[in-house]
Amino acid sequence: MENPFVYGKVVRGKYFADREAEIAELRNDIASSQNVIVFSPRRYGKTSLILEVLDRVKAEGLLTCYIDLFKVTSQETFIAAYAREVARLQGGRIQTMLKKIRDLLPRLVPKVVMKGEKVDLEVEFEFDPRADKGPLFDDLFEAVATMSLQTGKKAVVVFDEFQEITGWDVKGQIERQMRTHFQMHESVSYIFMGSKRHLMQELFRNKNRPFYRFGKHFPLGKIPKDEFAEFIQRHFEETGYQTDLDAIREILHVADDHPYYTQLLCHILWDRKRQEKVIAKEDIYLAVQEVFMREAHAFHDIWDMLPLKSRQLLVALAKEDSPQVRPFSSGFLQKHNLGSASSVQRAITRLLEEEVLEKTNGGYQFTDVFFKRWLRQM
Structure with a gap:
């Protein structure tokens, strides 16, 4: 029987x-051609969410594009990724499809290549990397809107991990061209997703950036506790396991209601209790210890790379129960013997850069719930 709790990859x-x-x-936003900026901490399931949304609106006849910028490192790889999505929207026989692509993207040379033993066909593109790319971007950023007008279908284009654009679009050329084109498209919804809050805020809340006030902000929070509890109980029971509400509440408490870490803990519990098929509250402590054993190498690597002040600050934060800790307050500094506020500021900057902490509206939180619990045991 397959474990019903999936973590570490996109789930559908x-x-x-x-x-x-x-x-x-989100479906209502897309139907209204509303532009949306989705941001959340890492591993909150935003990619799984948007792909689920795209599946549903595609079934209703909308054109859907999904472009993941996480692996995009240059203008050239961005062009290739965007053009492949445009090509994927084209139907019909190969020759007809290629003609449509050439009409939409006349500055790119498409070629069909065979991938794998199953002879899967994929379109790749050639272009002169030395030439001015401005006109090429103009073609790309009009392509989906043109298809929407030609087919009479609304469209949605998703850019996942959009903040990565700041690493290679240093002069903001692509940002400016995107805004110039996208703001004119009445039948296309553009969705920008990101997990680095400070970069997403810089892109969309800085009045000097092209995408200032471009769309609706959609902060993705944790799954509501009651919904998550029902999901956990249903998946245990559908696979023949018995559990109770106290055990489920303890799972959510230990994993801090975090989508990824809750699924991880449930996955381990399901595996550990295959024989008895009963999940009790006392089983959760042993499951957490298994997480620590699995992640010990990674936790030690994080610990080893950090300077002393960052380590001291992390231990102090881990000991606090409240998520609304004020790390620069005199009370917090004195309680944990952390020295000056300026030294703590430098430590926090380092921890944010290393993605050990992430900034929230109320303060700072650990990106890894179990790393925090591991530190509490030190």
Whole structure:
């Protein structure tokens, strides 16, 4: 029997943990051609969420494009990724498809290549990397809107991990051209997703940036506790396991309601209790210890790379129960013997850069819930 709790990869269908309210809101936004900026901490499931939304609106006849910028490192790889999505929207026989692509993207040379033993066909593109790319970007950024007009179908284009553009679009050329084109498209919804809050805020809340006030801000929070509890209980029971509400509440408490870490803990519990098929509250402590054993190498690597002040600050933060800690307050500094506020500021900057901490509206939180618990045991 397959473990129903999936973590560490995109999940779809029955493995996706509800979020029906968020799905409904995003579907309404797309139907209204609303531009949306989605941001959340890492591993909150935003990619799984948007792909679930795209599956549903595609079934309703909309044109859908999904471009992941996480592996994009240059203008050239961005062009290739965007053009492949445009090509994927083209139907019909190969020759007809190639003609449509040439009409939409006349400055690119498409070629069909065979991938794998199953002879899967894929379109790749050639262009002169030394030539001025401005006109080429003009073609790309009009392509989906043109298809929308030609087919009479609304469209949605998703840019995942959009903040990565700041690493290679140093002069902001692509940002400016995107804004110039996208603001004129009445039948296309553009969705920008990111996990680095400070970069996303710089892109979309700085009045000097092209995308200032470009769309609706959609902060993705944790899954509501009652919904998540129902999801956990249903998946245990559907696979023949018995559990109770106290155990489920303890799972959510230990994993801090975090989507990824809750699924991880449930996955381990399901595996550990294959024989008895009963999940009790006392089983959770042993499951957490297994997480620590699995992640010990990674936790030690993080610890080893950090200077003393950053380590001291992390231990202090781990000991605090409240998520609304004020790390620069005199009370916090004195309680944990951390020295000056300026030294703590430098430590926090380092920890944010290393993505050990992430900034929230109320303060700072650990990106890894179990790393925090591991530090509490030190």
